[in-house]
Amino acid sequence: MPDLSRIDEIVASYQSTKSPLIYILKDVQKEFGFLSESVLTQVARVTRIPLSDIYGVATFYSLFTTKPKGQHIVRCCNNAPCWVNGSEEVLQKIKEYLEIETGETTGDGTFTLEFTSCLGLCAVAPVMMIDDQVFGNLTPEKAVAILRDYKTKGSANA
């Protein structure tokens, strides 16, 4: 059971902020990894904002998640400029390599695969983002090489 008292501290730190919910959720997700039912219920209790409102915000923004995710989040751009530059082939190869569909997490918990909207890097399309790192000018092979790199780094850390 996670220590929910951290939530009280996070909420208190935004006491003077107007409309603090998004900031609170961002910090809470950082603390707990994802926004579980018990975590959001505690946010509702402390902020006195209805749980249904908080849940609406948590599910509206794609950077919030109510389900546990992998160690690394892979986000592939699915907007038009990337698409005309071959993002579909890149995505297909990534799915084959990770053996998951978008929205899913690999069995070993290393990767979660998602879509993202335009990252503003159309000059180097197609692009993907892994955690906070951006990768451009992708080809299917290049994408897999990057992922393989993350995988070995991950197991080296373990």
Add this chain to the structure above:
Amino acid sequence: MKSINVMIDGTKVTVPEGTTVLDAAKKANIKIPVLCYHPDLPPVAACRLCVVEVKGDRLLRTACSWQCREGMEISTKSALVRESRKVALELLLSRHPMKCTECVRNGNCELQDVANLLGIRENPFEYNERKGELDLSSKSIVRDPAKCILCRRCIRTCELVQSVSAIGLEGRGYDVWVDTPFGKGIADGPCVACGQCIDRCPVGALYETSHVDRVWRALDNPQKHVVIQTAPAVRVAVSEEFGLEPGALTTKQMVAGLRRLGFDRVFDTNFTADLTIIEEGHELIGRIKKGGKFPMLTSCSPGWINFIEHFFPQLLPHVSSCKSPQQMFGALAKTYYAQKFGIDPKNIFSVSMMPCTAKKYEADRPEMNASGYQDVDAVLTTREVAVMMKQVGVDLPNMHEEEYDDPLGVSTGAAVIFGNTGGVMEAALRTVYEVVTEKKLEDLEINAVRGMEGIREAEIDLNGLKVKAAVANGLYNARQLLDKIVDGTADYHFIEIMACPGGCIGGGGQPIPTSKEIRAKRIEAIYEEDRGYELRKSHENPAVQKLYKEFLGEPNGHKAHELLHTHYTPKSQYESDTAA
């Protein structure tokens, strides 16, 4: 207020500043189609059906939310407007299952109406089902998100009218839908089962848990002695289901119609409304004399009881221990009535006709079995009774007039006003005044507690003893009073709370639509019915007097406590608490 002039489709209209284009168009007799707009709620401009062209503006404007400005020229019928509305509607229809004949709202559906008005005969967009599962968790309310058109009237009602917020949007864009947090059933959250969301839903995405089949089964069973009680508020509304104007009184035709359905006895919840006044009035007098929790809060509205159990459990000792009239009736039907007429209570099937969906939940509460059986076996909303009548060809407006059965059908005018906000308070004061002062109350109509404002206050002088009273309708308003009790700033003796706007006449089980105008007409009809009674004070009800003499003994006595009083259960507003 400043008046401004606008031109709508070439017609000059003068309206007060701040008027929306939608209301200005109404004034010019132009009907603009709407789906997400509801007169009880602030606009959200979600459905895009009410778009109009405003001269000089680059974008189309939504009439429901756009305010008139001096000299504004508006077109509600240009080619662009017509095409935009059509596409918006086609897109909504492409996410709607179109199984109209299987839907509870067939024939009374705003989406059907608008599609018909706009002349939609085919849809170029292919059907794509909306995600979200049928939610059958509640005893009162069914949610079918597949039919939802995302107007958010339910969400706004739950949040702004009731301050409950049991439902909200989940996800975004094309995949958004209305849901409870984490997709739990509606029964697992703070839902109070009031059914106001049903009343605001333009389609069949929300409806009551039906008891029609179980009532027919009982009526078809020759072993069963089937009795029905009818709530005060249903008699001023059921006729709307048969096309009459709101406020048309058809009480006696309704009695005849129910008898035609096959009920062995047609009784009146009014009988136990009078009884409630005696019990609750004596409870109030007792608290004043002996000292008790103040303010005392009424207990007849089961949505309200659910609300206080979920949101203010610490205030439960303030609530009157009296059961609601429905449950008092249920307890007496299977004891007093059964004994008096020599009927085995296990063969009695007790049905109620209610303006309310929370009554279904209330009847199913585990503690509601004072008779040794489930006191009330089935609860039909006003709408469900109309369905049953129509199924077998009962044409309500043209029925002859019949009277309620004795003895549980005898009542006074004080009971019928239970059906609207302020009525329980007024009925209680009529009795408490006479019991305390031992003087005759000359002016029966206590106007200070009448009206439709969310919260009303009054001070009544009982022979020098001043009783401070407050009345709230709608749970948002109730919450304001409860916050004052928590703060220690509420110096009232007695507070009446009804969960629904306008009281029971605006209940979640009443005919759809319900609006402020319709509620006002139903209230008028209630007071008209009251004026028509010879007896207008609960303690004068001869059948209730006889009940005490023959069966109950004293008000608030031992037997009365056993059968007519109850207790409440503190609850959490969060499902994860109950699971723990």
